[in-house]
Amino acid sequence: MQEYRQNTGLWTPESNTAPAFSAGGAWLGASDFRRPAYLVQSASGHRGVGLGGRLVQSTAELAAPAFPLLALLPPIYPEWLGDPSFHEAHGTRFSYVAGAMANGIATTEMVIEMARAGMLGFFGAAGLSRSRVETAIDELERELGDAMPWGANLIHSPHEPALEEAVADLYIERSVRRVSAAAYLGLTPYIVRYACHGLHRDAEGRVLRKNHVFAKVSHPQTAAHFMRPAPAVMLKKLVAEGKLTQEEALLARSVAVAEDITAEADSGGHTDNRPLTVLLPSLMALRDEICREQGYARPIRVGAAGGLGTPAAVASAYALGAAYVVTGSVNQACIESGLDASGKEMLAKADIGDVVMAPAADMFEMGVEVQVLKHGTMFAARAAKLYELYKEHSSLEEILASDRERVESQILRESFTDAWAKTRSFWIERDPREVSKAEASPKHLMALVFRSYLGQASRWAIAGHSERRVDFQIWCGPAMGAFNRWARGSFLEAPKERRVAQVALNLLEGAAQCTRAQQLRSGGLAPPSEAFDFRPRVFSLAVGDSATTQSPLHSSTKSVATQSHSTHPRSNHHVASL
Numbered sequence: 001m002q003e004y005r006q007n008t009g010l011w012t013p014e015s016n017t018a019p020a021f022s023a024g025g026a027w028l029g030a031s032d033f034r035r036p037a038y039l040v041q042s043a044s045g046h047r048g049v050g051l052g053g054r055l056v057q058s059t060a061e062l063a064a065p066a067f068p069l070l071a072l073l074p075p076i077y078p079e080w081l082g083d084p085s086f087h088e089a090h091g092t093r094f095s096y097v098a099g100a101m102a103n104g105i106a107t108t109e110m111v112i113e114m115a116r117a118g119m120l121g122f123f124g125a126a127g128l129s130r131s132r133v134e135t136a137i138d139e140l141e142r143e144l145g146d147a148m149p150w151g152a153n154l155i156h157s158p159h160e161p162a163l164e165e166a167v168a169d170l171y172i173e174r175s176v177r178r179v180s181a182a183a184y185l186g187l188t189p190y191i192v193r194y195a196c197h198g199l200h201r202d203a204e205g206r207v208l209r210k211n212h213v214f215a216k217v218s219h220p221q222t223a224a225h226f227m228r229p230a231p232a233v234m235l236k237k238l239v240a241e242g243k244l245t246q247e248e249a250l251l252a253r254s255v256a257v258a259e260d261i262t263a264e265a266d267s268g269g270h271t272d273n274r275p276l277t278v279l280l281p282s283l284m285a286l287r288d289e290i291c292r293e294q295g296y297a298r299p300i301r302v303g304a305a306g307g308l309g310t311p312a313a314v315a316s317a318y319a320l321g322a323a324y325v326v327t328g329s330v331n332q333a334c335i336e337s338g339l340d341a342s343g344k345e346m347l348a349k350a351d352i353g354d355v356v357m358a359p360a361a362d363m364f365e366m367g368v369e370v371q372v373l374k375h376g377t378m379f380a381a382r383a384a385k386l387y388e389l390y391k392e393h394s395s396l397e398e399i400l401a402s403d404r405e406r407v408e409s410q411i412l413r414e415s416f417t418d419a420w421a422k423t424r425s426f427w428i429e430r431d432p433r434e435v436s437k438a439e440a441s442p443k444h445l446m447a448l449v450f451r452s453y454l455g456q457a458s459r460w461a462i463a464g465h466s467e468r469r470v471d472f473q474i475w476c477g478p479a480m481g482a483f484n485r486w487a488r489g490s491f492l493e494a495p496k497e498r499r500v501a502q503v504a505l506n507l508l509e510g511a512a513q514c515t516r517a518q519q520l521r522s523g524g525l526a527p528p529s530e531a532f533d534f535r536p537r538v539f540s541l542a543v544g545d546s547a548t549t550q551s552p553l554h555s556s557t558k559s560v561a562t563q564s565h566s567t568h569p570r571s572n573h574h575v576a577s578l
């Protein structure tokens with residue numbers, strides 16, 4: 001390495017401690033990341049790391065030796081990863097989000113657990129009725145109120161705009177402050193109304209918002225809709241319909257629809273399978289361009305989702321510039337998830353390649369796919385067969401006898417006639433217009449029957465319907481396998497030990513260590529591979545504390561964590577007890 005020397009002074013250790021010029025020293029510097037680390041040089045030109053000690057200008061009257069200082073690495077706290085404005089906007093302690101998981105898989109319990117740990121969770125409202133969502137809001141309000149951060153999901157429903165509207169209106173009525181918008185390709189009046197409702201000016205004339213939209217996107221084109229102000233035509237119509245005030249519509253012209261944009265890379269559920277390294281920088285560049293163009297007073301944050309199942313992955317997302325990180329797959333295997341224990345066991349066995357794309361129930365006809373678990377279930381292959389038949393035929397009657405026999409006996413486990421009768425009764429209750437449409441269009445009837453299998457396959461997994469185990473539809477991304485590999489041999493290996501906040505604290509703590517290890521390596525040191533391999537351990541959060549280790553696997557960890565609290569500038573943000 002090229003010689004580098006800058007006149008930054010000298011560093012001298014406390015008595016009886018010496019800087020470490022070995023890989024072991026670099027390891028200590030990495031694991032003790034809440035303390036500043038001094039990069040120093042020995043007389044022979046080797047680089048080492050010192051902890052503690054002090055900076056001096058000369059060696060005069062020093063008992064201990066002094067070493068030229070090459071660089072000072074500041075402390076790192078898991079709380080400091082990400083964008084500080086995220087904490088201010090959402091009242092969290094960590095820039096960490098547990099993403100929504102449909103059909104109530106992201107339970108109220110999960111959201112509450114996250115909030116109490118100083119993080120943000122979104123209730124999985126997609127696929128649920130308005131009344132079921134309202135019951136969840138009742139509980140979240142009761143347990144968390146306005147004082148703690150929480151949110152719920154609004155999914156774009158091209159087949160059921162009335163449901164999308166009803167849930168959006170419910171969020172406005174019940175003052176749900178944070179909504180994660182999913183599966184949008186463009187804006188709908190419902191999400192725009194939610195975003196703009198309550199816009200007002202403060203005494204200094206700044207435009208403040210009551211409702212925060214987190215827009216989950218996989219493509220810059222979709223992101224642009226949310227990064228720009230709501231379209232004038234849509235605002236005008238909402239005002240004409242009495243759904244926004246003139247003032248709200250006027251103020252909406254100076255703010256983005258969503259100030260938190262989540263880049264959804266290769267994830268569980270809906271995904272375009274884009275690598276985070278491709279998507280996140282593209283969205284950040286677009287954000288800069290649109291912020292310049294619009295001259296916004298506030299920044300738009302871009303967060304990262306998809307593939308985050310290890311500390312190194314989380315560290316890399318923050319290093320790319322993510323304002324916050326979002327996890328999904330890893331939370332589904334946790335105690336608080338709404339998935340049945342049998343599904344969690346299946347998830348805990350998954351490796352990184354045990355996922356596959358399969359047709360999505362909600363946008364089946366459009367050919368949209370979701371990423372699901374492949375290991376231990378035949379759902380993906382069966383759903384793909386149904387989609388293939390749907391594309392090739394214009395009615396159930398047209399399907400060849402051999403295919404029909406297979407679908408009826410193995411997949412639906414009932415005749416087409418019986419399957420339609422049940423599907424029909426479901427839609428008569430939910431939206432009779434779908435039945436009229438199906439009775440006029442045999443192709444639509446076929447879509448409804450096949451979609452019914454896809455929709456139920458997720459509910460069988462949630463309920464743990466053992467007779468339908470081979471049909472379980474479990475949305476899952478490769479992060480699950482990465483997490484399982486990382487957790488192997490630790491207390492987090494068994495799903496019954498996985499709690500969402502424990503998982504999050506471990507990922508964050510580990511991400512801080514990986515960040516420090518990388519800084520040391522960039523400073524010319526050679527930390528050993530263990531410095532990048534943070535091992536899971538049990539954390540607790542106590543009042544006034546940062547994340548502290550209760551029973552550390554490494555004896556050094558406790559002292560590291562304990563020392564940090566008094567100097568931690570954000571330690572009085574949100575405090576939680578686990």
Ligand SMILES: Cc1cc2nc3c(=O)[nH]c(=O)nc-3n(C[C@H](O)[C@H](O)[C@H](O)COP(=O)(O)O)c2cc1C
Pocket residue numbers: 098099100101102103105124125126153155180181182183216264266267268269270305306307308326327328329330332474475476477478479
């Ligand atoms: C079981 C499951 C259900 C999901 N359902 C939704 C949903 O209803 N709405 C949504 O915005 N995202 C949904 N997601 C995506 C997550 O919120 C999150 O963005 C994603 O899982 C992050 O990527 P990862 O799976 O690689 O961790 C779901 C993910 C999973 C695993």
